[in-house]
Amino acid sequence: MLVWILQTGEPLNCDGNQLRPMRAINLSKALVSRGHKVEIISTRFFHQEKRFRKNIKKNNITGIKETLVDSPGYKSNISVRRLFDHHILSFNLLINLLSRDEKPDIMFVGFPPIEWSLISICYSFLKSIPIVIDVKDLWPDIFWDKENINPVKKEFIKFLFLPYRIYSILIASLTDFITGPTELIAKYFKNNYQNKFLSKILKNQDPRTFPSPIVPPKEEERIKLDLIKSDPKECLNILFIGSLMSVYDFETIKKSIQILNNKKIKIKLFIAGRGGSENYIKDIFNHIENVYFLGWINRKEAIDISLNCHLALAPYKNIKNYELNLVNKYIDYMSLGLPILSPLEGFPYELINKYEIGWNYPPKSSSTLVRIIIDIIESPNKIKLRSENALRLFKTKYNFEIVYDQLVNKLEQITNNQ
Known part of the structure; x- marks a missing residue:
């Protein structure tokens, strides 16, 4: 099975061992351990450190290929420059995907960014590739989902983000599966954004949801609770x-x-x-x-x-x-x-x-x-x-083996049922 993992904003294998692995690395290693091939498609701009990655060919791990998509980058997480970066990144992703001859057995796409996910969804629809959207945060809701926000201000923000709400409707309506750290968040995204008419006309099926918690990588060092801690009464x-x-x-x-x-x-x-x-x-x-x-x-x-x-x-x-x-x-x-x-x-x-x-x-x-x-x-x-x-x-x-065994089993089941 060939799996494409499309994920931005996370460390990659090419970044070295000093950064803690997240979803892309953990899932890719779990897949490779089961004999599958993986390509991680990510961005050359490294969100966490606000820098551009260099040539990565020599850093690839057996069974895992890493491909970087160019974008202009940004300095602030909340900025017009970041929105511009995501649009250019997504356009370059589209060019990259359309230039390929080989297609995967399944696509696993990190959400957000919304634009990145939308391009992935459209490509999977055109090529009839099963796709899983991995919803980690509720975008664009997070911009107006605030404590004690003024109702008028909330509606105004929702109006400003109307294009992103439309993108989310397309994503939720055209995907095959929606996952997230809990099934609650996956179902919320589906129920809030899926247009059932679009799903029926274009996909002839309802997106299915399942949980996939984001857990730490496997570690050699284990926590021991038999060590005597200081008395909490003292401090x-x-x-x-x-x-x-x-x-x-x-x-x-x-x-x-x-x-x-x-x-x-x-x-x-x-x-x-x-x-x-x-x-x-x-x-x-x-x-x-x-x-x-x-x-x-x-x-x-x-x-x-x-x-x-x-x-x-x-x-x-x-x-x-x-x-x-x-x-x-x-x-x-x-x-x-x-x-x-x-x-x-x-x-x-x-x-x-x-x-x-x-x-x-x-x-x-x-x-x-x-x-x-x-x-x-x-x-x-x-x-x-x-x-x-x-x-x-x-x-x-919630340990690595249990969570990622279940996730790999689910991806295998999806591809076997195609």
């Missing part, structure tokens, strides 16, 4: 790891820490990561001495730090993109054996409740969060129990 250590963006509510965390400090309850918050809102988040915690910014850390450093922490923090704002999703931060925390503190409703709330892998707190309620933290400190056995639950859930449901 509770909380860890946040991730890109520092505007999607987090750190204001509530700040107020909670201030209340705890006034009560003379010892707590430390370690924030690891960088991002566009880094300076803003640092300003929030200005003059609070027990909050530490660690900068970017790699996986080994994350493991080392987690061994001295009791809890992990995931203070997302409540928007549909996260309420329906299982972001990789949750799975990363589970893999580290850290119970999760989260205000998210929806799927993450149910996951934490059902498997007892952490604590949910009401959004923007610093007083309730303080009560939860005090209860945690006074009942250290709860930390140990939920830490064990988190690691067990990761090993039994």
